[in-house]
Amino acid sequence: MLERRIHRMVAPDSAASQDAAAGVWEQMYVSQDEVVRLLQEPSVWPVGPDADERRLLQRVEEAADAAEAAGHRLPLRDLARAFALTEQDVAILLVALAPHLDSRYERFYGYLNHGAAGCHATVDTALRLTGQPAASGAVRSRITSGPAARYGLWKLADEDRPFLTRSLQAADRVVAHLLAQDVTDPTITALVSSPVLRPLETASLRGHTDRLETALAGQQVVYLRGPETHQADGITADQALNALTGTAPLTVDLSLLAREADPAGILIAIAREAKLRDHGLRAGPVEALGEEAARLLPLLIRLCEPLTPLVLTGGIPWRLGWSPVPVQEMDPPAWTSAERAQAWRQALGDPAVVLEEHESVVQAMAPYSLGPQDITRAVESARVRAEIDRVPLDARLLQAAARRQYASDFGRLARRIRPAATWDDLVVPETVLTQLHDLTRRARFREHVLTAWRMRPGDGRGHSVCALFTGGSGTGKTLAAEVVAADIGLDLYVINLATVVDKYIGETEKNLERLFTTAEQANAVLFFDEADAIFGKRSETKDAHDRYANIETAYLLQRLERYDGVAILASNLFTNIDQAFIRRFDMITHFPKPDENLRRELWDRCLGHDVPRDDGLDLEHLARTFDLAGGDIRCCTTTAAYQAAETNQPITTHTLLQAIRHEYTKIGRLVDTEKFTPPPEPRQDSRRVGQLDG
Incomplete structure (x- = not known):
């Protein structure tokens, strides 16, 4: 049908017009005779459909209806529905697509454009071939800012040329989609992934998934707030998005997007990919975008409207300026120790069968607050290492792989120790040894006791295990901390007091906040040696120095209360520790001199x-x-x-x-x-x- 319209446009041309067109090929030279001819000719009107074309179009639509009724997928119709394209949009898109499907159209358009845009149709040519007026503001608006332009289905090149002589080019990804070659756009492959859905059937997760589905089905954007390593938001969001679309969602790493030179263009390609393949989107963490969040998040939300369900994740409160529409902010349920253990079983073997030999390994991995994707990567990494070393897969390899999943950057504030000491290296009284075993038991089962059994209710307190080691120098406090960390399977970070304590007001608190936050993200054991230097007693306020020293101690009291990790303090001078810290310690162990x-x-x-x-x-x-x-x-x-x-x-x-x-x-x-x-x-x-x- 497009050929018929091209023939109708070309047929009335006279020899004079052909000579004039040939002259334009020579560097667009226009002779005086050509100018006179152009002034005498009337403007070229659009070529609308004739009776034969209407009958042909009707037969095509009837055949398409029958194919869809028989269950066949029609990519062009799917494309029009996904992007809310009008009949005129589809017609213009077909004109832009023609050179990608038939090389003859390069020459057709070259002739009709009079050399203005080479092998691609100009806006003027596309409008005339689709029977639309070039002077219509509504038509021009659809071309420049309609759905097809917004999602990059086509683009206008040659911005320095007048509007009608700009070339209209179809995107390669759209051509591939219409030809049933649904391969992810190469410009976004490094930023998106499709998770392997491994549903965890628990009451809390099912209830949260149902709430997510309800919000997303009502075309609401959902923001899940909470650290992904501690929450089940990845699992529930993926399940809800999959339930709505029937396909696994695309997950977008916004921390990688923030590094791109053109993040807005990448977002357009991501939204186009989601609509082309009928995927939902899960993107996070939003805090990785920094100041660009105010520009990029509204763009992403507008691109997903109205048919692409969107779940955003992050660890900071949602800001009103980030969205042009209301956003449903939800706090996902904490991932319990039982749910995490189930995820380890699924990654280690058949999820329908709990293998007996896996139970000891699952118990050894309890201290690691990993998300579902991290657990899968840890198991795969450990299996590869076991094959390289030609040894069986065991808890030691899994713990090493789990530690590699954490991205920790303590900088100069702490020194990392990979614990190698064992219980056999520790020579202490039996009472001390019993207390140390109790400490490792607390660290290993803290999530189960404090979360699943709700032994520490309320949101104000973290799920920490804090211990104080006291005793003279050389009695084994530091070695005991290393043995405890090794038994739990976590890295030990020894705090460097010289870099933490700062003479400038407020800087010490900032350094400590960074320490605690990084330790929570890294799932590490913090070890404060000579802890009385910063956990010392508050004194009577006599001058400004006393006041700020007391503020520092008060900050530590609050931060230790909401810490979500394992911390060990060691001090030779127990009497110098502020008594307010005593309640916050789960255990105080005294290391006496050996007999x-x-x-x-x-x-x-x-x-x-x-x-x-x-x-x-x-x-x-x-x-x-x-x-x-x-x-x-x-x-x-x-x-x-x-x-x-x-x-x-x-x-x-x-x-x-x-x-x-x-x-x-x-x-x-x-x-x-x-x-x-x-x-x-x-x-x-x-x-x-x-x-x-x-």
Whole structure:
């Protein structure tokens, strides 16, 4: 039919007009005769449909109706419905599409354009071929700002030319869609993904999903507020969007979008993709857009209206200037430990069968507050690593893969320690060991107890586990923190007080806020050594310094109350800790100096199995004579090991006594000469020996 209209436009042309058109090809040169001819000719009127075309159109529409009734998909009709295109819009789009489907139209348009736009139809040519007046403001508006232009189905090139001679070009993605080649637009592949739907059937999630479906079905934009690692918003949003559209939604990473040179153009391509493939959209986090949120979020919401359901996620309150329409703000339910365990089971194996060997692994992964996508990635990463190392998949590999899912940036505020110490490395009294096991139990089951069993109701308090280790220097507080972190399976971050504490007012609080927030996101154990430096007692306000010091302590009291993680504080001076913190500690463990039996074990553990020992080494004498802490004993054994390495001799009692004397001098303790005399060698009974020989 388009060919018929081109033939009707070309047929009346005279030889003179052909000569004139040929002249235009030569750098648009216009002769005086051509100008006279143009002035004498009437304006070219649009070519409307004739009787034959109307009959042909009717037969085409009847055939299309029959095909749809038979269940066939008609991409052009789907496209018109998805983007609310009028018949005139579809006609113009077909004119723009023709050169992509038949190369002859390049030459047709080149002739009709008189060289103005090359192989693409000009606006004037498209309007004449579709029977629409070029002087109509409504028609021009549809071309420049109608749905087809808004979603990039076509674009106007040659902006420096007059409107009627600009070329009208169809988008390649639209051509591919109409040819049933629905491959995601390459310009957005790095920013969007389609999640694998793994529904978790729990009462709380079903209720939240139902509320989401109701809001989205009413063409409401929904904003889910909450950290995705702690909430089930990803699962419920994907299920609700899938229920409405019948397809998995497109998820958009706004943190990647914010880095693009033309984020608005990318959003248009994303919205076009969603409409072409009838997908819902889930985009977040909105805070990643920064100041651009006020420009990009209204654009995204307008592009999704009215048929593309949209769910936005983020961790900050919604602002009125971000949307031209009302937005339904919802707080998703917290993802319980049972739901997270179910997600681990699904990722590890058949979700319909709970494998017995998986239960110990699922329990080991309880401390990790990962979202559904992160759990899937962690399991896949651990499986690949197991294949590389040729070892079976176990909790250790899964924990390492889970830690890699967290993007943590403490900067200079903390030092990361990958815990390697075990319970066998810890030599402490049995009461202390019992308390430390209780601490790991609290950290492992805190979500189950505090969330599922609601043992800490209300929104004002976080689900934290906080412990205070007290005791003298070298009694094992730091090593105990590393052992606890290793047993839980989390990284340990030792706070650098030199960079946290700032002389400028308010900066210390900012540094601490960054620490706590990053630790919550990284799912790490925070370790404050020498904690009394910042958790000290408040004093009577006598000047401005006292006032701001008290404000800092008050801030810590509030922040520790709403902290959602594991924190361990260590201090040599328990009496210096502000008493208001005591209630906020789940456990206070005192590390006493070791007794004689523990000192004997410490000497043996610190020497290890690789250092050569003299046969007469008397560790019992050292443990009985010298009242040293574990840290002091380790320093002594290290000093003795250096001396043994230099002399290439095994470590003797005399070597260790010299090292102890050096340690006493270093820490300023009184050196009692009698204590540093080696014990006499055990004497043998000569008569008994002779009897044995006889």
